[in-house]
Amino acid sequence: MPTTKVVAQDAFIQNANAFNEKRFTTVIVSEAAFGILLSTSLYFLWYKNHPKSKFHLFNDNGEWLGMDKAGHSFAAYTISNMQYGLMQWCGVNKNNSLVASLVSGIGYLSIVELFDGFSNAWGFSIGDCVANFSGGLLFTAQQWGWNEQRMRLVYSYHFTPLAKINPDLLGKKRSERIIKDYNGQTIWLSINPSTFLPVHSEIAPWLNVSFGYGVHNLIGARKNAIKGESYMALPDSLRTRQFYFSVDGDVTKLNTYNFSPLAKTLSFLKWPAPALEINTRKKIKFHYLYY
Secondary structure, three states, X not given: OOHHHHHHHHHHHOOOOOOOHHHHHHHHHHHHHHHHHHHHHHHHHOHHHOOEOOOOEOOOOOHHHHHHHHHHHHHHHHHHHHHHHHHHHOOOOHHHHHHHHHHHHHHXXXXXXXXXXXXOOOOEOHHHHXXXXXXXXXXXXXXXXXXXXXXXXXXXXXXOHHHHOOHHHHOOOHHHHHHHOHHHEEEEEEEOHHHHOOOOOOOOOOEEEEEEEEEEOOOOOOOOEEOOEEOOOOOHHHOEEEEEEEXXXXXXXXXXXXXXXXXXXXXXXXXXXEEEEEEOOOOEEEEEEEO
């Protein structure tokens, strides 16, 4: 490969030293197109087949043992993180990049909330909005104050057989279950201890400690019921909150420049690792490898 081509590729990956109007226009047009595509897809694939209503609120704070709210915070954090990176790539100054990241983290998820608000089956959720804001704020506050992410929200998932009991709600296809089956999801707060030392430690600066939250034995949002009838194999007493402690790796701290684009892409995923679980059924479990 010619040297000039390698240099050009590196220059394209690197953030602009000054505002780059061409890059900025490309990002804005692409994001606007994605927003339109997302809205259209949501309407025709999901909301079109459900009865419409006047805009109304709906309190869903008691659903899914709060796992859906953790997911909203994670999604907003991840979108804000990606948006900030794009703005820096365009050469936008830090303050404007932070504003754009927070607005994007909340804005994209608000599309779903607006659709819910006009749907008879759901409603506009204030709880979801608070979760969206908290996730976006977690990113922007750290980037503003520390100019780095010392605490990250990351995600892990494992497939569970529970989706087969209620596939309409928990997902029929494996791709749907990753989003819908809360039983297999874990949202983690991954903290980098070295970044809190007076001088950042050079010993394993990529090593994080993580605190996770998950749920288990949830077939319905509030109760284990399908079409109003209790699913006797999974009584409500089995609905469980799970709290985890584990270690994690921050790929953005690896000192390998050529790996950095991939590192940023993978930074929202939790590394598989041993984990200690404490749950609300008063049980303590050790997982040799949990994801």
